[in-house]
Amino acid sequence: MISVAMTTYNGEKYVIKQLSSIYNQDRKVDEVVICDDCSTDNTINLIRQYIDNNNISNCNLIINKYRKGFVKNFWDCISLTKGDIIFLSDQDDIWNHKKVSIMENFFLTNSNTKVLFSEMNYIDSNDNEIKYNNNHGNGIISNIKHILSGNTYRINFKEFIKTGGYQGASIAFRKNVFEQIKNFNIDNKYAHDVFINFYASIINGFYVLKTKLTNYRIHDANTLGIPLTKKRNRVEVLNESIMICNELKELLKYCFENNLIDNYDIASKYIDKLNNVYKKRIDNIRHKNLFNQLFMITHINLFSSFKTFVGDIRDILLNDDV
Secondary structure, eight states, X not given: OXXXXXXXXXXXXXXXXXXXXXXXXXXXXXEEEEEEOOOSSSHHHHHHHHHHHTTOOSEEEEEOSSOOOHHHHHHHHHHTOOOSEEEEEOSSOEEOTTHHHHHHHHHHHOTTOSEEEEEEEEEOTTSOXXXXXXXXXXXXXXXXXXXXXXXXXXXXXXXXXXXXXXXXXXXXXXXXXXXXXXXXXXXXXXXXXXXXXXHHHHTTOEEEEEEEEEEEEOOXXXXXXXXXXXXXXXXXXXXXXXXXXXXXXXXXXXXXXXXXXXXXHHHHHHHHHHHHHHHHHHHHHHTTOHHHHHHGGGGGGGSSOHHHHHHHHHHHHHOOOO
């Protein structure tokens, strides 16, 4: 059984395009659960009209009694699904019409897969494609490995933490994976999908499908994701990475205490090393310490890519806004 967990909030501009792409799949989904987080625009009426006009019987629209925020809203939405495989859906993207069938087939033929991420195209507010390089590799060696891996490859937890960028809008996962961590305290956390993806990577079940099956919309109203116009401050991004790593350590502790993993010490020590590098990078950028930054080449394996290392140097030399 295939379920889609979709959350909405003031999404009247794009939500029908996304719903249409879900319901026009060549493999029909078995249910769609939509949790609206108290929209104040016409989102709810548009969804109801779409359901009525298309005689849809397998869509469960739930309107929250109070604002939960997108993280808690998604977590609760997933909890309400009944399928064996759950697809997450943002309110503003557009799916390839073969997305469900291709990803479901991968799950059916690869029992070790817990979470599957499909690569994405990027579109703007007018559905025009945007050129964006979401580099999921870690330097030359990793990129070569991915190129030679065929159409899919597995991501270990170290690579997942370093590279990130595996947006929940383009993942599907086995419901039993979520069931194992659903009682983890999600309150005031950065994002719901990070924990699902990270847990899957810890148990060697996180896979990437190179086929681009999601048109991921980038616009100025994105809750999270890639900014359309604003270039983010590098120190801000690094501080955010530290916060995420600390939240992942909370999940690690939860998994260890509930006997869900057997590599707690290895993963915890790795996160500590990564956080230490983040803090040194912040210090180097803030204090314009080029020598110390150049010495960070000895920790290049803890950078997401060599390009990131060079970017730190560029900020030290050119950027006054730190």
